[in-house]
Amino acid sequence: MVDQQITAAFVGVVVVLLSLLVHHSRRAQPQMSYPNVTSAGLSAASATLAQAIPESVFFGPHPVFIESVQSYWAMQERDIVPQCIFRPRNAREVATAIRIIKRDYDLRTRRGDLPSPFAIRSGGHSPIPGAANTNSGIVIDLRLLNQIEPSRDGLSVVIGSGARWLDVSSALDSKSLAVAGGRNSAVGVGGLTLGGGISFFSPRLGFVCNNILSYEIVLADGSVATASESSNPGLWRALKGGSNNFGVVTSFVARSFPSTSIWSGFLYMTGSKANQVIDTFHEFNQAKPGIYDEYAGGPLVCFSYLQKLGINVISTHLAYTKPVSWPACWAGFKSIGRLWSTVKIRSLTSATDELGKLSPPGLRDSFFTTTVKNDHATLMETYATYKQGAEVMSRVKGMTWTLALQPLLPAMMRRGQPDSQGLGTRTEPLVIVLFTVVWKDTADDELVDRTARGIIRHIDKYAASRGAADMYRYLNDCASWQRPFDGYGAENKRFLQDMSRIYDPNGLFQRACLGGFKLDMDHALLLQSDIRKA
DSSP states (O other): OHHHHHHHHHHHHHHHHHHHHHHHOOOOOOOOOOOOOOGGGSOHHHHHHHHHSGGGEEOTTSHHHHHHHHTOSBHHHHTOOOSEEEOOSSHHHHHHHHHHHHHHHHHHHHHTOOOOOEEEESSOOOOSTTSSOOTTSEEEEOTTOOOEEEOTTSSEEEEETTOBHHHHHHHHHTTTEEESOOSSTTSBHHHHHHTOOOOTTHHHHOSGGGGEEEEEEEOTTSOEEEEESSSSHHHHHHTTTOTTSSOEEEEEEEEEEEOOOEEEEEEEEEGGGHHHHHHHHHHHHTOOTTOOOTTEEEEEEEEEEETTTTEEEEEEEEEESSSOSSOGGGHHHHTSOOSEEOOEEEOHHHHHHHHHHTSOSSBEEEEEEEEEESOHHHHHHHHHHHHHHHHHHTTSTTOEEEEEEEEEOHHHHTSSSOOSSOOTTOOSOEEEEEEEEEESOGGGHHHHHHHHHHHHHHHHHHHHHTTOEEOOOOGGGOOTTOOHHHHTOHHHHHHHHHHHHHHOTTOHHHHTBOSSOOOOOOOHHHHHHHHHHO
16 A cells, blocks of 8 residues: 555656656747848838848848747747847837837828838737737837846836846846846746736735836837836826837836845646645635735646646645745645645745746747636636636647636735726735647647637636626736726726827827737827828
C-alpha cells in the first residue's frame, strides 16, 4: 500500500513536469517572406515619414522590420504584414510622426477616402489580431522608449511605454523599490497600464492605472502634453482604463514604494481537486469585514486541459507582498493536497518571470472573459462549462485550454486614484473569469472563436438567472468581439467619449488607429463640418 502511494505520488509529479514541458514548448516558426517595398508602393504617410526620420523607419525585408513583426507574442499578430515599422527614439519623433499621419488623415477625410491605418505597439503581447499591428499601414513600435528612471527620493519612477515589466522590476529590485506593475515579465508597460492592469500589489494599491502620477502623451495634433491630477486632469482620468483612444503615451510616472522581496509561486494539483479548490476560492473571496489582508495577491486559480496528455491539471498561484512564508490568509489552499509547489520568498523579478515563462510566444492564442459575482453555484457552473468546452476543443490540434479565476474584492476596487472603469461603487466581491486557448493551425480559428462566444453567452445567462451577473469586463482580457467600455457603465463611457472629443476632435485615434477597443463614436458630423470648411 505504501509502495503504491509512493508510486502514485511519483507519477503525479512526473505528469505535472510533463505538463509544464508541454506548456513551455515552442513551435518552429514558419519562414515568412516580406516584399521589397519601393517608393512607388508607399502610402503618402509612410513616404513622408521615411523622408522626415529615415533612420527610424524600416521596410521589409530589413532585419529590423522582420524582427519587429516576428517578435509579437501571438502568431495572429505575426501573420499581419505592415507597410513600415517606425521605431521612435524619443517623444519628439513620435510627435513628428503623428503630425504627418494627421495631415494625411485630414487630406483623405476631405476627399472622402478611408484613412491610412496605423497601430501603436508597446510590448506586443495582445493575442487580438491587429491590436498592435496593421496590414499595409504604419506600426509605431515604442520599444526603444524603455527608460526606467527612479526619482532621488524613491517616491516615483519614470517608465517608458516600450519597456517590459521585466525591465522595470530588474531596475528597481536592486534599489529595494517596486511599483504596482504587471505580474507577467514579458508583458509591455504601455498596453497593460492603459487597460487598467492588475498587480500583485493591487489588493493594497488598486489597479496599476490607479498608481500613475502622470502621463507624457502625444495628442492627435502632434503636441506633447502632460496629463496629471493638476494638468489635463480629465485626460489623466480617461487614460486610467481608456486604452489608446486619446494619443500615443510615451512614458508614465508611477508611484514607487519600498519593497525587498515577496512570497509567491504555484501549487500544482490533479484535476480531482477541482471542487475543493473552488470551495476554498469562494470562501477566500467571501471573507468577513476586518479579515481582508491587503498583502494577499491573488489567488489566481487555473484549470487546464492538456490535450497531448489527455489530463486536467490545476495550478493555483498565490502571492504575498511581504517576505512571509505561508501567511494565514492562504491556510485554506495550504490544506489542499498538492503534487508540486514552487512557492518561496523571492525577488519581484523572479515572481513575474515565473508567470512570464509559462506563456511562451509564437503560438495562436485567444483570451475571452466575463465577470460574475462570487456566487458558488455560478463558479461551479463556470467550471462545468470549461469541462464541456474542453470536449468541443479536443478536435483542435495542439490545444491547451485553460479557465482562470481571480477575485476583484471591494476594498481593492476602491484603492488608489480615480479611474474610468466604474468599479468604485461595487460592494460585493467579483470574480474575473478568463478563458485562454492555445492552438497551432489557422484552420481551427473559426471553431475556437465560435466556441468562445457560446461559452461566454452561457455563463452570462446562467449568472443572470442567479442575480450573479456583472457588466464589467477587464479590458486586457477581452476578445476582439467584446465591448469593455460598455462594462464601465454609461456615465463612464460618455466621459471617455467627451475626452475624445476634446483631445481628438476629428477622431484620428478612433478611425485610423484600428487596434484596441474603440469608443463607438460617430464622427460623421464633425467630418462633414471639416469638409465644408476646406
